[in-house]
Amino acid sequence: MTTSYQENDSFASAAEFTDNVDKRESLGKVFEVIFLFGLMIGIFVLGLLLFDILGDGLGRFLSPGFLTDTPSRFPDQGGIRPAIISSILLGLVVIFVTVPIGVGAALYLEEYAPKAWWTAIIEINISNLAGVPSIVYGLLGLGVFNYLLGFGPALISGALTLSLLSLPVIIVTSREAIRAVPDSLRNASYGLGVTKWKTISSHVIPYAIPGILTGVIISVSRAIGDAASLIVVGAVGFLTFDPGLFQRFMALPIQIYSYITRPEPGFASAAAATIIALLLLILALNGVAIYIRQRFSIR
Missing domain, CATH: 1.20.5 (Single alpha-helices involved in coiled-coils or other helix-helix interfaces)
Incomplete structure (x- = not known):
């Protein structure tokens, strides 16, 4: 029963x-x-x-001289060459500044920093900074780079401001990529008598590069498409020369804003053509980063 x-x-x-x-x-x-x-x-x-x-x-984008000429006050004339050059320079400076600093900070926090109260405060602040509006970074760049360091409304000020905007995202994503590396890989290297830095440089970083490049793609794309911080720093909407690092500058988002605020009907098509150029530039940078990421993933 x-x-x-x-x-x-x-x-x-x-x-x-x-x-x-x-x-x-x-x-x-x-x-x-x-x-x-x-x-x-x-x-x-x-x-x-x-x-x-x-x-x-599309018609305005394919018109002769749109990508190679300087802007004009007539909607059916001129081009966006200074804005393209400025955006490329901004993106390159952001990459050269943020990648070493961001990846280095992530490596320190994950591999070297002790588990103490002050590291917890740093981690919380970095996570919070990733959500700060870009105009706040623009005000910071205006005070530090324009006035304190004396760069003025130059391209270097805008690039360094965008670097500050991109750093938290790169640090957070790089930490996640480094954290995803199996501990067994580190322990196997230590078991062979390899030093910690050699283990990190030869095993951890190559394994984490695909995830790190994902963060770089996201942050650089956000930086190139940002307009609020550049307006605060001093970007202009009309420029008749190719800018340098320490000269006045413009950018594709600022060019779009300048075109879209003008009342003449022809400037609407010029703004749409500039949006196409900005999308192609971001896709090109993303394509290069994705190609590099795939190469490291295969290796």
Whole structure:
């Protein structure tokens, strides 16, 4: 009798467990459909925006001299060459400044820093800085680089301001990439008598480079497309010469803002064409970074 009761209880428990599994699978399918629907909405809206931009600006973008001439006060004349050069220089300076500092800070926090209260405060502040609005960084750059260091409204001031904007993102993503490296890889290296720095430089960093480059892609794309901080630092919307590091500068987002605020109808198509140029520039930089990331992933 006791055995039959136990068998009945076990059968009831198995049936209840099966019902719970079925409910969870059904609920999971419902959320899968909801998330897929949200993804399709986002892709649809993005497609509409791209279709509208291409329809308004593709003809102006393909017109002779648009990419190679300086701006003009006439909407159907001139080009965006100074803005393209400025954006490329801004992106290069951001990469050269933020990658060594950001990756170095991430390596120190993950591999060398002791687990103390002050490191916890640093980590919290870095995470908080990643969500600070860009205009706040613009005000910081205005005070430090324009006035304190005396660079003035030059391209170097804008580039260093964008570097401050990008650093928290690179540090956070680099820490996650370094943390994802298996400890067994480190322990195997230490077991062979290899020093800590040699282990980090020969094993940890190459293994973490794909994740680090992902953070670099995100941060540089955000920096090149940012306009608020550059307006505060002193970027201009009209420039008739190719800028240098210590000269007045403009950028593609500032050029778009300058065009879109003008009342003449022709400037709307010029703004759409400039948006196309900005998208292509970001895609080109992302393509190079993705190619490098894939090469390291294969290796």
